[in-house]
Amino acid sequence: MRHWKCFSLSQEHQKRTRIKTTTPTILCACVINPRRAVWYEVQNLKGTGSIMALAGVRVIELAGLAPAPFCGMILSDFGAKVIRVDRTKVAMTVDTQARGKQSIALNLKNPKGVAVLKRLCVQSDVVLEPYRKGVMEKMGLGPDDLLKENPRLIYARLTGYGQSGSYAKAAGHDINYLAMSGLLSMLGRSSEKPYAPLNLVADFAGGGLMCAFGIVLALLERSMSGQGQIIDASMVEGAAYVGSFMWKSRSLGLWNHPRGENLLDSGAPFYDTYRTSDGKYMAVGAIEPQFYQQLIRGLGLDDADLPAQMSVSDWPQLRETFIRVFATKTQAEWSQVFNGTDACVTPVLSLDEVLSHPHNKARGSFFKDSQGEVSPRPAPVLSRSPAEPCRSRDPFIGEHTRSVLKEYGFEQGQIDQLLSGGIVECNEAKARL
Numbered sequence: 001m002r003h004w005k006c007f008s009l010s011q012e013h014q015k016r017t018r019i020k021t022t023t024p025t026i027l028c029a030c031v032i033n034p035r036r037a038v039w040y041e042v043q044n045l046k047g048t049g050s051i052m053a054l055a056g057v058r059v060i061e062l063a064g065l066a067p068a069p070f071c072g073m074i075l076s077d078f079g080a081k082v083i084r085v086d087r088t089k090v091a092m093t094v095d096t097q098a099r100g101k102q103s104i105a106l107n108l109k110n111p112k113g114v115a116v117l118k119r120l121c122v123q124s125d126v127v128l129e130p131y132r133k134g135v136m137e138k139m140g141l142g143p144d145d146l147l148k149e150n151p152r153l154i155y156a157r158l159t160g161y162g163q164s165g166s167y168a169k170a171a172g173h174d175i176n177y178l179a180m181s182g183l184l185s186m187l188g189r190s191s192e193k194p195y196a197p198l199n200l201v202a203d204f205a206g207g208g209l210m211c212a213f214g215i216v217l218a219l220l221e222r223s224m225s226g227q228g229q230i231i232d233a234s235m236v237e238g239a240a241y242v243g244s245f246m247w248k249s250r251s252l253g254l255w256n257h258p259r260g261e262n263l264l265d266s267g268a269p270f271y272d273t274y275r276t277s278d279g280k281y282m283a284v285g286a287i288e289p290q291f292y293q294q295l296i297r298g299l300g301l302d303d304a305d306l307p308a309q310m311s312v313s314d315w316p317q318l319r320e321t322f323i324r325v326f327a328t329k330t331q332a333e334w335s336q337v338f339n340g341t342d343a344c345v346t347p348v349l350s351l352d353e354v355l356s357h358p359h360n361k362a363r364g365s366f367f368k369d370s371q372g373e374v375s376p377r378p379a380p381v382l383s384r385s386p387a388e389p390c391r392s393r394d395p396f397i398g399e400h401t402r403s404v405l406k407e408y409g410f411e412q413g414q415i416d417q418l419l420s421g422g423i424v425e426c427n428e429a430k431a432r433l
């Protein structure tokens with residue numbers, strides 16, 4: 001006979017995922033892992049609530065800089081229980097993507113700490129590691145070690161250069177991965193040096209997001225095969241893949257000119273930003289002729305006085321005209337002019353302005369957490385099981401050490417020993433302040 005085990009999920013997590021752990025007199029059971037079954041009580045079967053897509057999935061995230069934390073936050077937003085493993089003797093986390101996560105402070109330089117992590121991974125669905133190639137193996141936590149004990153484990157490795165190749169062990173950051181993907185060479189203004197668009201492309205799009213996608217694929221596949229697998233998520237490859245359009249649209253001649261002189265890289269005057277009289281900006285993306293006509297009309301220009309839209313040699317002159325005209329009104333005035341048209345002209349909003357824009361407001365695209373901090377709502381929106389981001393503050397390092405260990409079956413005596421030996425640290429006191 002199979003022994004089912006009930007786990008106590010935190011009140012917050014139960015509320016968010018709309019899962020309630022309960023006794024075996026339940027309505028349905030969800031077996032995420034045969035070694036552990038999470039019993040659900042579906043709290044609202046009649047349709048006013050829903051179970052989040054990743055509810056019941058348990059993720060162990062080893063603390064990283066930015067891409068892995070983002071990956072963990074996506075999984076958490078969509079309902080997974082994410083436990084971040086922090087180092088001991090560290091006062092403050094640099095993880096700003098910690099929404100909905102719990103934190104355990106664990107010393108992995110000690111074999112007892114490694115044993116604790118193994119025990120957590122045996123009972124989890126996903127482990128996410130952001131270290132340089134070989135670091136996990138050195139600690140005895142490589143895929144062979146962990147998959148041997150839990151063959152259903154999804155072992156996600158999020159690195160810059162991947163697990164093989166001559167760069168595999170090299171340090172790097174977004175800008176290096178972007179450079180190696182080929183994309184950085186295409187980014188920037190005409191006659192200027194390549195320009196990295198913040199650390200969006202490699203760290204987040206090609207890194208964290210792509211890794212989350214891989215994890216979801218592996219979970220889906222596991223529901224059929226019953227087996228875990230290793231995900232080798234390289235940010236160079238993730239970024240390049242996100243940029244597939246650049247490779248596959250070369251045949252269209254879209255990138256035939258030098259950097260910054262093409263249709264979509266700020267070469268075309270109808271695909272650029274323009275300064276308004278109050279020092280703000282408007283974004284213009286009027287590519288198709290019918291939309292371009294609306295741009296010209298909105299600007300109060302006469303097409304007959306202008307060069308043809310696609311006359312590349314006339315683009316500098318056309319740009320000068322647009323610069324001059326946009327500088328005559330404020331951003332609000334131009335927004336009013338173009339609002340409700342198909343000219344593809346929008347204000348360039350600051351992070352502080354997005355919340356109050358009527359369109360975003362109507363959709364609830366941004367939300368405020370309990371600390372008053374504004375964040376984007378998780379995307380995309382699923383009709384039956386949308387993400388529901390946690391609104392509580394982010395965890396302190398080690399805030400959940402005790403409760404996580406208890407949940408994973410550690411006895412009180414074992415927890416006390418781990419605490420007194422400095423293998424784990426607990427920060428409940430700070431959380432109560």
Ligand SMILES: C[C@H](CCC[C@@H](C)[C@H]1CC[C@H]2[C@@H]3[C@H](O)C[C@@H]4C[C@H](O)CC[C@]4(C)[C@H]3C[C@H](O)[C@]12C)C(=O)SCCNC(=O)CCNC(=O)[C@H](O)C(C)(C)COP(=O)(O)OP(=O)(O)OC[C@H]1O[C@@H](n2cnc3c(N)ncnc32)[C@H](O)[C@@H]1OP(=O)(O)O
Binds near residue numbers: 085093106
């Ligand atoms: C552009 C972005 C990065 C932006 C991040 C910034 C926002 C932050 C970067 C620095 C921060 C500032 C800084 O920390 C100083 C202040 C601190 C203060 O608290 C706050 C203010 C600060 C100013 C702070 C502010 C900001 O937070 C920052 C400015 C990126 O591109 S991120 C992408 C980076 N690349 C990757 O992730 C690819 C894969 N990873 C790697 O290649 C390497 O990990 C990496 C990133 C190159 C770092 O290499 P490193 O040598 O440091 O580590 P690893 O070789 O991976 O080894 C890890 C070692 O750690 C040990 N370990 C891990 N967990 C534990 C544990 N629980 N217990 C004990 N030990 C642990 C592990 O055993 C390894 O040990 P060894 O070295 O002995 O093998």
